[in-house]
Amino acid sequence: MSTVRDRVDRWIKPYAALWLTMAVGGTLIVAMALLGAEVYSDVVDDEGLASLDIPALDYAQSLRNPGLDAFVTGFTNIGGGIGMPILATLLTAWLTFLSRSWRPLLLVGGAAAVSTAATTFGKRLVGRTRPDHSEAVPPYEDSPSFPSGHTLNTTVVIGVLVYIICLQFQVLSVRITAITAGTVFIISMGLSRVFLGHHWLTDVIAGWTLGLAWVGFVILAHRMFHLIRRKQHAGPAPTFERPVVRDVVADAMHHDGGTHGRGTDHDGGTHLRG
Numbered sequence: 001m002s003t004v005r006d007r008v009d010r011w012i013k014p015y016a017a018l019w020l021t022m023a024v025g026g027t028l029i030v031a032m033a034l035l036g037a038e039v040y041s042d043v044v045d046d047e048g049l050a051s052l053d054i055p056a057l058d059y060a061q062s063l064r065n066p067g068l069d070a071f072v073t074g075f076t077n078i079g080g081g082i083g084m085p086i087l088a089t090l091l092t093a094w095l096t097f098l099s100r101s102w103r104p105l106l107l108v109g110g111a112a113a114v115s116t117a118a119t120t121f122g123k124r125l126v127g128r129t130r131p132d133h134s135e136a137v138p139p140y141e142d143s144p145s146f147p148s149g150h151t152l153n154t155t156v157v158i159g160v161l162v163y164i165i166c167l168q169f170q171v172l173s174v175r176i177t178a179i180t181a182g183t184v185f186i187i188s189m190g191l192s193r194v195f196l197g198h199h200w201l202t203d204v205i206a207g208w209t210l211g212l213a214w215v216g217f218v219i220l221a222h223r224m225f226h227l228i229r230r231k232q233h234a235g236p237a238p239t240f241e242r243p244v245v246r247d248v249v250a251d252a253m254h255h256d257g258g259t260h261g262r263g264t265d266h267d268g269g270t271h272l273r274g
Helices: 002-043 046-051 053-063 066-079 083-099 103-126 149-168 172-195 201-232 244-261
Strands: 262-264 270-272
Touching: 053 172, 053 201, 066 083, 066 149, 066 172, 083 103, 083 149, 103 149, 103 201, 149 172, 149 201, 172 201
Parallel strands: none
Antiparallel strands: 262 270
16 A cells, blocks of 8 residues: 555656646736736836837738738637637647647646636736727727737747647657747737737737746746656656556556565466465
8 A cells, every 4th residue: 555655646746846836837927917017007108109009000000901901810810719729729639649648738728727817817907908999900809908818828828839749749840840830820920919900019019928938837847747757756657548547556566466466377477366
């Protein structure tokens, strides 16, 4: 029994470190969103808007035409409340199937939950008004503007997915392609919000900053998980074929049987004593 308990402890500790780091990091990210909102309210006045947000919006309006407006609208919908969950689910399911582990579900799910919370709290605290409808491309949006939820959530979800892809595939060209595609997608999603007049540029910059900070915490938590596992000599991370509980019990039975409960049969193999 003590052997099983010891082995279970060796599995639990790495996971405890993973979730503790993500919990601390998530709290810090939400706090950063709240602090950023407070700082924003104090320092961004009409002059600040005129020096950055208004010129960016004016330039975006100069680029618009019906065909481009329709294309960018379709693209920005991918990062919305319907498009991003669908995209994230498909990519996460694919990576889960390839890795035969729960890692993609845990990392993407936990990361997305925190980014959604940071978006919600930031918007409620600042309550910043979006650009006027006369300066935007329909369909119009009326929820608070700061930070950009499309940008923040896309940065987090795509960033974590790119990290998992780099772990799953060892081929350098695949990793470079994933990083490049992910970076282009994240930048394009943020700029699409400014182009359509649905967000100010500072909303998008805040989304990128918070999103990248949170992705960094998620990666840190995952690396600490593996570091502790190596120190614990707990073996490979669990997969569908080697779930935690079955693995621990099987190893414990093998250990006990090897010292107390095994005998040698006539064919040179081993058998458990009854």
